Amino acid sequence: xxxxxxxxxxxxxxxxxxxxxxxxxxxxxxxxxxxxxxxxxxxxxxxxxxxxxxxxxxxxxxxxxxxxxxxxxxxxxxxxxxxxxxxxxxxxxxxxxxxxxxxxxxxxxxxxxxxxxxxxxxxxxxxxxxxxxxxxxxxxx
Amino acid sequence: xxxxxxxxxxxxxxxxxxxxxxxxxxxxxxxxxxxxxxxxxxxxxxxxxxxxxxxxxxxxxxxxxxxxxxxxxxxxxxxxxxxxxxxxxxxxxxxxxxxxxxxxxxxxxxxxxxxxxxxxxxxxxxxxxxxxxxxxxxxxxxxxxxxxxxxxxxxxxxxxxxxxxxxxxxxxxxxxxxxxxxxxxxxxxxxxxxxxxxxxxxxxxxxxxxxxxxxxxxxxxxxxxxxxxxxxxxxxxxxxxxxxxxxxxxxxxxxxxxxxxxxxxxxxxxxxxxxxxxxxxxxxxxxxxxxxxxxxxxxxxxxxxxxxxxxxxxxxxxxxxxxxxxxxxxxxxxxxxxxxxxxxxxxxxxxxxxxxxxxxxxxxxxxxxxxxxxxxxxxxxxxxxxxxxxxxxxxxxxxxxxxxxxxxxxxxxxxxxxxxxxxxxxxxxxxxxxxxxxxxxxxxxxxxxxxxxxxxxxxxxxxxxxxxxxxxxxxxxxxx
Numbered sequence: 001x002x003x004x005x006x007x008x009x010x011x012x013x014x015x016x017x018x019x020x021x022x023x024x025x026x027x028x029x030x031x032x033x034x035x036x037x038x039x040x041x042x043x044x045x046x047x048x049x050x051x052x053x054x055x056x057x058x059x060x061x062x063x064x065x066x067x068x069x070x071x072x073x074x075x076x077x078x079x080x081x082x083x084x085x086x087x088x089x090x091x092x093x094x095x096x097x098x099x100x101x102x103x104x105x106x107x108x109x110x111x112x113x114x115x116x117x118x119x120x121x122x123x124x125x126x127x128x129x130x131x132x133x134x135x136x137x138x139x140x141x
Numbered sequence: 142x143x144x145x146x147x148x149x150x151x152x153x154x155x156x157x158x159x160x161x162x163x164x165x166x167x168x169x170x171x172x173x174x175x176x177x178x179x180x181x182x183x184x185x186x187x188x189x190x191x192x193x194x195x196x197x198x199x200x201x202x203x204x205x206x207x208x209x210x211x212x213x214x215x216x217x218x219x220x221x222x223x224x225x226x227x228x229x230x231x232x233x234x235x236x237x238x239x240x241x242x243x244x245x246x247x248x249x250x251x252x253x254x255x256x257x258x259x260x261x262x263x264x265x266x267x268x269x270x271x272x273x274x275x276x277x278x279x280x281x282x283x284x285x286x287x288x289x290x291x292x293x294x295x296x297x298x299x300x301x302x303x304x305x306x307x308x309x310x311x312x313x314x315x316x317x318x319x320x321x322x323x324x325x326x327x328x329x330x331x332x333x334x335x336x337x338x339x340x341x342x343x344x345x346x347x348x349x350x351x352x353x354x355x356x357x358x359x360x361x362x363x364x365x366x367x368x369x370x371x372x373x374x375x376x377x378x379x380x381x382x383x384x385x386x387x388x389x390x391x392x393x394x395x396x397x398x399x400x401x402x403x404x405x406x407x408x409x410x411x412x413x414x415x416x417x418x419x420x421x422x423x424x425x426x427x428x429x430x431x432x433x434x435x436x437x438x439x440x441x442x443x444x445x446x447x448x449x450x451x452x453x454x455x456x457x458x459x460x461x462x463x464x465x466x467x468x469x470x471x472x473x474x475x476x477x478x479x480x481x482x483x484x485x486x487x488x489x490x491x492x493x494x495x496x497x498x499x500x501x502x503x504x505x506x507x508x509x510x511x512x513x514x515x516x517x518x519x520x521x522x523x524x525x526x527x528x529x530x531x532x533x534x535x536x537x538x539x540x541x542x543x544x545x546x547x548x549x550x551x552x553x554x555x556x557x558x559x560x561x562x563x564x565x566x567x568x569x570x571x572x573x574x575x576x577x578x579x580x581x582x583x584x585x586x587x588x589x590x591x592x593x594x595x596x597x598x599x600x601x602x603x604x605x606x607x608x609x610x611x612x613x614x615x616x617x618x619x620x621x
Contacts, residue, residue, distance in 0.1 A: 007553040011179065011206045012213060012341070014552060038270050061391075068387055074271045075329040075380030105271045112579045114552070115270045115339035115621060117383040118233040121390060121407035122209030138209055140233045140383075141340045141552065 003033035006136075009123060014114065015138045023059065024086045026126075026133040027066055027096070031084040034067050034119075035102075037139055038074065040111030044082035046101030057093040060126040063135060066096060067119045071139075074116070078105045114141045142183050144168075144175070150604040153198075154187055161191040161405070167198040169538075171600050174203050174592065177549065181207025182214075188405040189217050193413075194224020196479050196486060200538055202493050203600040204547030204592065208232075210408030213492035213548075216541040219414065221474060221485040225402070226419045227411035228393060228426075230489035232470040233386035235426055236433030237342075237377030238309075239467050239494075239516035239544075241527060242441055243364045244371060244448070245460035248348045251370040252616065254451055258346060259574045259617040261447045266344055266440055268337035268621035269578030271380075274439070277332050283381075283432075284319040286334065290431030291438045299442040301457075306505035308466040309495065312434040314473075317427035323388050326425075330381020330432060335439035339582055339621030341545075342376040343521055344440065346617035353612035359529060360611050362511050363464055371613060373525055374440050375518045377470065382429035389422040414487050423472070430471055437466060464527065465514035469494045469544035475503075477539050488539050496530030496542040496607045515607055517598060518545045521575065521618045522568060522588030526598050526609060533605040542607040546594035555590040556581055568618075577620035586620065 002025075003018040016033045020026035035041050052069055056062040073079045081102030089095045105112070117140040126135045145153045147167070152175055156162040166186040168175060182205045189211055190199035196218045205214030210229030219225055244251075251258070267274055278286065285293045291312025294300050305311045337344060351367040354360050365371070378385075393410035396418045397403070402411060412418040441463065445456035452459065472489045479486070497504055497513040504513055512529040519525045523546065534540045550558075561580025564587050568575050577583045601607045 005553050007551050009181070009207075010209070011181075011548045011551050013209065064391070071387075072325055072329055072380075072384065075333065075383075076325070078271050078273065078332075080271070107269055107272075107578050111581075112270045112339075113581045114579070114585065117340075117380075118387045118390075120209040120233075121229075121394065121410065124407060140209065 002029035010138045013138050013141045017134065017136050019132050019134045021132055023088045023133055026135055027063065027086045027088065028084045030067060030135055030137065031070055034070055034116060034139060035081055038113055038116055039080045041082040043110045044080050044102045046083045047103040048079060049099055049101045050079065052098045052100060054096040055093060059094050062094045062096055063126045064119055067137065071116050071118060080105055080110065116141065150600050154183065156190065159187045162187060164190050164195050164198050166190045168201045168205065169600055169604055170203045171596065174596060174600060178205060179207050182212045185212040186215060188409060189215060191405055192217065192225055192227065192409065192411060193402060194220040196220060200541065202543040203597045204492065204543040204545050206547050206549065208491065210406055211491045214543060215491045216489065216493045216539060218477065218486040218488045218539045221414060221487055224414055224487055225411035226414045226423055226472055226487055227409055227489065228386050228389045228422060229408040229410060230491050231426065231472050232491050233383045234377035234470055235382035235386060235429035236468045237470040238433060238437065239469065239518050240374045240437045240441065241464040241516045242372040243460060243462055243464050244369065246370045248368045248370060251346065255346065255574050255617045258447065258451055259576050259619065261451060262344060262444060263576045263619050265443045265447050266337055266619060268619060269339050272336045272621065273332040274335040276334065278334060280327060283327060283331050286432055286435045287319045287322065287428035288317050288431065289313055290434040294435050294438040299439050304438065304463050306507065307463040308434060309468050312438065314427045314430050316424060317431050318424035319428055321421045321425040322385060322428050326381050326384035326388065329384045330379055333379040333381065334436055335443060336379060337376050337440065337619065337621050338379055339579065341586060342621055344444065344619040345373045345615045347371050347373055347525065347613035347615050349611050349613055353614065355609040355611065359511060363514055363527065363610060364462060365527065365611050372444055373516065373518065373613065374437055376436060378429040378433035379436060381432050385425045385429045389425065392418055426472065430468065434466065465516060467494050467516050478536065490541055492544045493541045494544045495540055496534045497540045498530050498532035498535050515542060517543060519594040520546055520588045520591040521586055521615060521620065522573065523591065523594055524615060525613045526594065527611045527613065528607040528609055530607055531605060534607060538606055542601045543597055546591040546597050548590055549592050550590040552585040555587050556584045559584050559587050573615050573618060575618040575620065582620060
């Protein structure tokens with residue numbers, strides 16, 4: 001289960017849970033889940049690549065900033081992404097280096113869905129459960 | 142959870158319900174609406190009742206449903222001296238709001254041209270995920286928008302002098318400080334002036350049919366007549382405001398430790414109103430609020446141009462005046478009576494509309510006698526309302542009422558029940574032409590996903606807080 005949307009906890013927004021064997025998998029799958037709220041990612045070709053570098057003391061802070069960065073690029077650079085290559089290093093805190101690929105928003109071409117306004121802290125959770133990392137996120141629509 | 146009946150329309154959760162509650166919570170609803178509310182509402186409004194400095198009650202309006210942090214439909218007023226400000230009590234879409242524009246046109250003039258109007262409006266008012274406006278501002282111009290809101294628009298040719306007084310706060314809240322706004326917020330919002338966004342945002346052509354006018358003399362005073370065509374706009378501060386909200390949520394999340402504030406939901410992150418963080422956020426929030434007023438102003442300018450092109454008449458000649466513009470996601474300093482004493486309060490409204498009664502100094506001369514016009518946006522299928530505020534609102538709810546009909550079904554569930562093309566076809570059969578950038582977005586906004594708006598509006602009418610003037614029926618709708 002890379003991710004699944006939750007129907008009952010966010011009436012006017014979008015909620016999902018994601019799970020990965022590694023932090024990289026978790027971050028990648030949550031990025032796909034966030035992007036899929038906005039667009040059918042199958043319609044987004046990897047024509048433009050952006051490098052994202054983030055650092056935070058906590059893993060949940062890094063995760064919040066990572067998803068927020070994708071929401072930011074959607075407005076600031078009119079970019080939606082479909083491919084996420086994520087590397088995370090523990091180094092006192094957490095460091096993320098990612099290459100994300102996608103293209104400029106095109107209403108004719110892309111199967112557009114709902115505009116994500118923000119990542120919220122409501123019921124926000126990132127944790128390691130047994131072998132896997134899991135996260136729960138509510139996105140403001 | 143213990144819920145006490147105060148009247149047929151008011152329900153109270155006592156402060157003893159949850160540890161840390163400083164005041165009781167009050168929910169405005171009929172018994173039916175109360176039973177239909179999701180349990181998240183009760184949890185969230187009692188969490189709000191725990192916040193430092195809260196006055197009288199934590200309120201939830203009848204359109205209430207679970208949100209993030211505050212419930213949607215939440216109202217909370219905090220002491221200016223020792224209370225807090227919370228971005229989660231305002232929402233990321235700062236100054237999301239409603240604007241109603243009247244015309245002298247009748248349904249018989251507009252109906253034959255409705256497809257042409259909808260097509261041209263759709264081309265002229267950009268909507269949808271990440272949509273860009275037709276102009277790109279310089280950073281300096283965006284800063285002027287932040288500081289001067291609608292004044293900047295009018296000086297730049299996007300509006301009329303008399304538009305100003307028909308907008309809450311005259312479309313410009315003083316004290317906005319662009320230095321409190323991040324570069325990210327600027328680059329996120331710089332291309333988005335005059336755009337609608339998506340989700341439940343819309344631009345709608347509506348009609349005032351005779352059977353839907355509840356108070357003829359009040360309708361006349363607000364510029365509404367039988368079989369009139371009007372236009373309603375629902376949108377906010379776009380990516381700019383969303384980024385301001387996100388930036389300060391992170392700042393407050395850290396600052397709370399410094400101030401020793403513990404909240405029951407991380408999204409309720411707050412800071413003392415008089416702290417540096419609290420003041421910085423308030424100044425940045427005002428920038429976003431002014432950007433939202435300006436956004437709706439540019440949209441109105443564009444739609445006046447569209448009507449002018451379609452009907453080959455000047456907008457002035459068609460009487461295309463603003464009726465009013467209200468904010469429903471905002472915090473403001475207002476004076477209200479608490480325990481017999483007039484106090485300055487930081488009133489948070491998240492999915493709630495200010496509805497000041499007659500005589501309040503904040504109202505423009507033209508509405509000083511009627512009370513404040515209140516615009517309630519319904520779902521795209523079921524219609525919207527124009528109301529006025531009452532004196533009772535001032536004593537009961539800090540001059541606040543609902544903002545819409547309120548969702549009852551999640552977006553994910555709505556999409557499973559219906560497709561966008563089914564909704565589009567059904568709406569056309571009902572006489573509503575709809576155009577959207579997203580078919581799944583249409584399905585998410587289906588009328589059945591919302592409460593019955595008349596039941597919601599009637600609750601506040603019976604409670605005496607706001608009075609119905611007219612119900613407006615949609616005939617054309619643009620969505621993101």
